[in-house]
Amino acid sequence: MGFEEFGRVSYTSQTRVDRFVDRLHQGKVSGSQCKKCGSVYFPPRADCCGCLSSDMEWFDVMETGKLVSYSTLSYAPTGFEKDLPYTIALVRFDARVQVFGRLSKTIKPEEIAVGMDLLVSPVELPDGKIAYEFRRP
Numbered sequence: 001m002g003f004e005e006f007g008r009v010s011y012t013s014q015t016r017v018d019r020f021v022d023r024l025h026q027g028k029v030s031g032s033q034c035k036k037c038g039s040v041y042f043p044p045r046a047d048c049c050g051c052l053s054s055d056m057e058w059f060d061v062m063e064t065g066k067l068v069s070y071s072t073l074s075y076a077p078t079g080f081e082k083d084l085p086y087t088i089a090l091v092r093f094d095a096r097v098q099v100f101g102r103l104s105k106t107i108k109p110e111e112i113a114v115g116m117d118l119l120v121s122p123v124e125l126p127d128g129k130i131a132y133e134f135r136r137p
């Protein structure tokens, strides 16, 4: 479940991920697609693990997705305690794109339901970093 740490800890080193962050700052949540075989990746990859091509292009996750599953956490890894409680979720945007991330705290716990419509959008964090979260359309 390391990807939930994405917004704060783990997306610091690689050039391709820096471009992902650049795109967040432009208001876009993006994955990558292999130009050769069409495989889709979120989080984005620079190389296709299907056909080993490095000929990848970005796409933006713009449409409304559906909540597939979620879990509200009442404890967290070191460094995330101040965020508690928060809800992590898996949202399907189309047949190929599923995005894992956090639900906006503007969505009340009693409103969360599998199948609900959600958008994904960048969000500035209090510490000045940027991540993305799911919110109501």
Ligand SMILES: [Zn+2]
Residues within 6 Å of the ligand: 034, 035, 036, 037, 038, 039, 048, 049, 050, 051, 052, 053
């Ligand atoms: Zn490929």
